[in-house]
Amino acid sequence: MNDSNIIYKVDGFRFINSLHTTARQLPICSEIIKQLSNKQLPKDILFQLMVKWSIQEESINDKYKNSKGKLTQNGKATTAFKNYLDLCESLKLVIRLNDFYASSRLSFVLKYFMEHNDDNFSKAEKIFYLLQLFLVDSDGILYVLDEINTSSLNQKALQVNFKDNFNLRLVTKQILATPIVKNSINERYRTINYVWxxxxxxxxHLLIPRCEWxxxxxxxxxxxxxxxxxYSFTSNGRVFFEKLPVLSNSKLKDINEIWIFQNFFSIINFLYPGNNTISFKDMDPKQKINELGFSLDNALKVVKTSNSFKIPLFDCLVFICIDLFSSKNIIIEMSDVLDMLKAGITYGLKSFNLKHEGRLNESYIISEII
Known part of the structure; x- marks a missing residue:
């Protein structure tokens, strides 16, 4: 087992705390983003728009009509809407200002992939959500997968096993965690064992939505x-799971930020295999500049920014990696893009350079006309 398959340092406890069993359907989150678009809407108006959409879906979509976690039941609103708004906030897709909601900057990347794919829930959308779930909820997601890895389980068994098995995950991770992360893990342990x-x-509420996602x-x-x-693995899901790294002191699956930046899209290829995929690392230098430059040029039109020559780095990395993977079958990691930008890229009449501020969310790509 090589080092990319082992996590030696736990750099975070990634877990969406506030979940409700009704928040099961990721496509509803996508629809909220569609309804918001470039607007800032009061919660009541957004609620009315989503109820109208749900009533329409019930009338034309049997799969939605017969599913759980809907916003309406036989034309009448359920209580699920608030829980979906909470989920969208946790996934960093919406921003709440008092009782008003607006799309986050990152959600414009998701919106682009929704608008440029004919599929109802496209491969690009799935990759976007999985990446975001790994970034904000990997401990919840990987816990569920570790449980089902033992054997196919029903809902009751998952719930009965939760306290003991999640405690094991917390204790195991704590040994390898930084001091700040240890505090987060301790707080979750205290909540499960002494507050609940x-x-x-x-x-x-914690497990069933994740199984549905x-x-x-x-x-x-x-x-x-x-x-x-x-619940059981699909055939591709099983391969994907087996490729994920484990903690160095156990067989439990875990990831950290370094792994996400260096390995995520290579592993995604096992879940959503494409035809004739090619690794960016295997391309010749001219090919690399052409493909990356073309995608960077597109990012200027897609990624939301207040300055057209200064593009938020993380949003751009997400766009480029998903775009090249889903549209051109090119496996490129976020670390590959960073390495190229550190050296600078010239494409057409533009140059692209990295402005790294230490924190990822404060870093930018500078685009200049040459």
Whole structure:
């Protein structure tokens, strides 16, 4: 096992704390982004727009009509809307200002992929959500996958096992964690063991939405067996899971930021394999500049910025890697893009250079006419 498959340093505890069992459908988050678009809307207006959309979906889409976690049931609003807004906030897709909501800067990247794919929930959308879930919720996602790796499990078994098995994950990670991360892990341990009165009941809200997301993303499969719901890996999901790294002191799956930047898209290729994929690393220098330069040029039109010559780095990295993977079958890691930008890229009549500020969310790509 090489070092890219082992996590020696735990750099974060990534877990969406506030979840409700109704927030199961990622496509509803996408629809919220569509409705917001470039607007800033009061919560009540956004609610009305989403209810109208849901009623329409119930009338034309049998799959949606028969699903759980809907915004309406037989034309009447459910209580799920608030929970989807909370999920969108956790995924950093929307910004709340008092009772007004607006799209986040990153959501414009998602919006582009929604508008430029004919599929209802395209490969590009799936990759976007999985990347974002790994960044903000990898401990929740990987916990579920570790549990189902042992054997196909029903909802009841997942809930019953949660307290003991999630405690094991927390204790195992704590040993390798930085002091700040240790505090986050300790707080979660305290909440589960001393604050929650009924961990099994709370677990329903934490586990079931994640199982549904993973099914939408093609990693898990859901089957009904009488009154039971059984979760298991898809064939591609199984391969994807086996390629994920483990903690150095256990067999538990985990990731850190370095792994995401250096390995995420190579592993994604096992989940969403394309035809005749090519690794960016195997291209000749001229090819690299042409492909990356073309995608950077597109990013200028897609990534939201207040200065057309100063592009937010992270949003741009997400756009380029998903764009090249989904449209051209090029496997490129975010670290590959960073390495090229550090040296500077000239494409057409533009130059692109990295302005690194230490923190990723404060770093930019500078575009200049030459």
């Amino acid at each position: 009165q009924n961990p099994e009941k709370y677990a329903e 993973l099914t939408t993303l093609g990693i898990l499969d859901i089957k009904k067996n009488g009154s039971s719901t059984i």
